[in-house]
Amino acid sequence: MYVYDEHDRKLALERVEQFRDQTQRALAGELSEEEFLPLRLQNGLYVQRLAPMLRICVPYGMLRSDQLRRLARITRDYDKGYAHFTTRTNVQLNWPRIEDVPDILAELAEVEMHANQTSGNCIRNTTTDPFSGVQADEVADPRPYCEIIRQWSTFHPEFAFLPRKFKIAMNASERTDRAAIQVHDIGLQLVRNDQGELGFRVHVGGGLGRTPMIGPVIREFLPEADLLTYLEAILRVYNRYGRRDNKFKARIKILVKALTPEGFAEKVETEWQHIKDSPTRLTPEAIEHYRSYFTEPAYETLPDASELLAQQRFENREFDQWVAHNVDAHKRPGYAIVTLTLKKTGIPPGDVSDAQLEHIADLADEFSFGEVRSTHEQNLVLADVRQDRLLELWQRLRPLGFATPNLNTLTDVICCPGGDYCALANAKSIPVAEAIQRRFDDLDYLYDLGKIDLNISGCMNACGHHHVGNIGILGVDKKGEEFYQISLGGNSHHNASIGKILGPSFAQEDIPEVIAKIIDVYVEQRTEEETFLDTYQRIGIDPFKERVYA
Missing domain, CATH: 3.30.413.10 (Sulfite Reductase Hemoprotein, domain 1)
Incomplete structure (x- = not known):
């Protein structure tokens, strides 16, 4: 997964100190609520029914075990001891004090996390399939492209105050879509053309809310090198023509419908011609640079565990049910993808306690190379579990409440x-x-x-x-x-x-x-x-x- 460099770390820390100053001025009455509103929103801070809420960004759903442990400590020290995973793979704290938020952000920055642009009329967290990089049927790993979009969209001055919030999702599987790309402002499906070249099918204008719409395709194939310039052309058209007089009609889906998908695509193409060869166009070296962060972990060459697993399943019906519903095929022989369901009856879907977060971190270190992924369905994934250790993992998960074998059923709400x-x-x-x-x-x-x-x-x-x-x-x-x-x-x-x-x-x-x-x-x-x-x-x-x- 992506690791911050010195520029990322400096930017994150400077942002924390900026918001600390803004918060102190707001609490001192030097900034009105109206003035503070856009500042706190772009740092993920809401004011909810009973208390503030802080939305923490989890880019494309990826979390390291040390980040989980820091989240656990933050929920324990600054909140009421639990956190909530959302449909956009982020984490929400429901009870922080406003005066504590800068300290929370500082603690997050120490483990390469932030709350930048998790709210406000800007480009939000880019999401993707939680099985990215480990499923056999994907066209290519989408995570490097998600990271490219994240860096391009973070603090982009032209897109800091769009007509309305803006969400991008990417999918790479030809069999299914676990990222719901067709109900996003921009949905990107990784594809290969007839020549075998990698690129994207581009959907624009999806979204839910008061006027739910499925995003139509405005371009069947966009070469990978043109990803950012084409996205920039879309955002420029939206910024220019999107409505600002009525927030209920301000999403890009309303603009696409008003112009028709063909008319909107024509405006994007016209705009794109002016910028498609700009320095924002991706080079092969840049793409490879970001791919280099998403290398495979230290997989072992494992003996065939199918007979062992079959015997274990035969001997334990509950384990068999869990494997049938919560375990998916992995691209590497001997490994499996395991989904931890956060849907135990009596617990709000997506909620985890501070102690549970620490246990998940331990399990990630022991069973899945120190990595966890959050999902659109408000569950968590250990993406690289050895098949011969599935029984051991299941036995560890049961007392924690994460082995409920109801994935994709009626109660996986x-x-x-x-x-x-x-x-x-x-x-x-x-x-x-x-x-x-x-x-x-x-x-x-x-x-x-x-x-x-x-x-x-x-x-x-x-x-x-x-x-x-x-x-x-x-x-x-x-x-x-x-x-x-x-x-x-x-x-x-x-x-x-x-x-x-x-x-x-x-x-x-x-x-x-x-x-x-x-x-x-x-x-x-x-x-x-x-x-x-x-x-x-x-x-x-x-x-x-x-x-x-x-």
Whole structure:
């Protein structure tokens, strides 16, 4: 993974001291709240319902064990002893004191972390597939390109005050999309053209919120050397033509729709012609420089462990279930990719305690070359585990609560913090997630149902990505009371789609039974090979609507 050089370290420390001065002036009354607002937002500091919230950047989801230990200490010393992993792979602290934030940022800088541009109308954290670099089917490792984008976009003066926040995601797998690139402002799919040259298919104008949209393709193939110049052309067009008079119509998706994808692409191409040969164009040497940071760890040549693993699975049904659902194939023989689920019933999805963070750091050192990855689904990944040590790892994970074998099932819920924390939320999300997990607590039944994405958001800002859940739940306000709207048919992977609203909303206590009725229709109507999404796409929304509102 990327390691800071002297320029990175100096920049991070200078930024901390700048914000320390800004915070002290704000607390002394020398800066008004209006003046302090953009300064604190671009350093990741929000003011939430009950306390400040600090969003810490985790570029493309990569964390070292020493960084996990520092996060653990920070949550213990400056917060209430836990942290929250978000759908954009970042970490949030929900209870820091404003006066402590500069000290927190200083501690983060010591382990090459920061909170730069995790909020504000700027380019946010670039995200990618948590299996990057270890899966066999990827076109190329996307992480070097994510790092290139991160360095280019950090403190870029032209893009510090865009019409609205801006998010970029990249995917490299031809089989699936774990980064949800089609619902980002810019989504980049690594591809090779007919000549075998590496480049990107460029989607622009995706996004969720009040006006959910799937990002159309504006360029089928962009050579890798042109990555930054083309992104800069997109941002220039957005900065110039994006609306600033109405924040609800300020995202780039509104501009792309207004101009049409073809019209927007034409403006980008025109702008690009002026800058495509500028010094920002990537050279082979620059690309190789960043690739050099993402070398393979010290893999061993391992004996075939398939027979041992088969015997262990045969002898232990619970271990077998965990391997079947939480372990994925690795590109190197003898290794496996392991997902630690942060979805144990009774714990808010994505939450981890300070002690758990320290245990994860220990496990990363012992089992996965000192590295952990956070995911869009609010889980964690150990990407390089020896197959002959999977049983040992599972035994260590169980008492920590990370071995729940429910990955990609109905109870592997994506969920925002909702009304328990967020000042923007219309309704709570966490109790709804727990109620559904308790209603569907039979693992055999969950496995029989197969893959189902269930996403919950507490408001239309859609931090829980409810629009692209196979089943989506949205908290709404009805005359001061909390209700929940259901949508069906969303999908965040290849061939992404926006879910359709089922009908009138429901009270919180009704949601588990409503979900049960939806599942009943699926079970009755599915064919042997169909997933929930397959069945929905075949029969449409009406059978579900008729059952739920009968």
